[in-house]
């Protein structure tokens with residue numbers, strides 16, 4: 001199957017999925033959207049009110065800000081792929097429960113595998129902790145990690161910057177690093193022997209061997 005076909009199949013499956021209790025309160029599943037061949041993938045926490053209404057990720061004010069951030073980094077929304085760790089809205093916008101994350105992994109992992117991006121950008125704490133379980137976002141935002149042979153960059157959720165204006169410039173500065181991080185990731189994946197099955201490496205770790213394990217003490 002092509003990436004397009006796999007992503008379409010996943011989208012259809014999420015719309016009728018009953019693997020976790022979030023299906024009980026959803027109006028529309030939000031499987032994600034964008035370029036099936038994107039070299040970069042953005043993963044948020046879960047659909048909010050407007051996303052649940054429309055079945056699309058990152059709409060409303062946070063979505064507008066994400067579009068602005070993408071534009072500043074030289075991307076158009078349609079050129080990248082955007083999704084969430086859970087595809088149905090947690091009631092009241094609460095964090096997804098571990099069993100919900102675990103159930104929805106079935107879709108996220110297949111999306112990552114189909115798209116095979118060089119870089120995954122996590123948006124918010126829940127998404128970050130999916131890949132970097134010991135991470136604290138205030139310490140590691142805007143920095144690159146290696147997880148299972150892929151670069152992961154942790155970012156604040158765009159909605160956080162809307163609620164906390166002091167974060168706005170921080171988020172913008174972090175997004176501005178993405179073009180150079182993508183080049184770094186592409187070069188590393190082309191030249192390295194990083195295993196796709198490797199466990200999460202340490203902060204700042206890269207396949208060229210420039211890891212900085214002492215930074216783990218920050219967590």
Ligand code: SF4
Nearest residue numbers: 017019020023088104
């Ligand atoms: S959140 Fe994911 S696992 Fe749960 S019902 Fe929705 S699509 Fe299925």
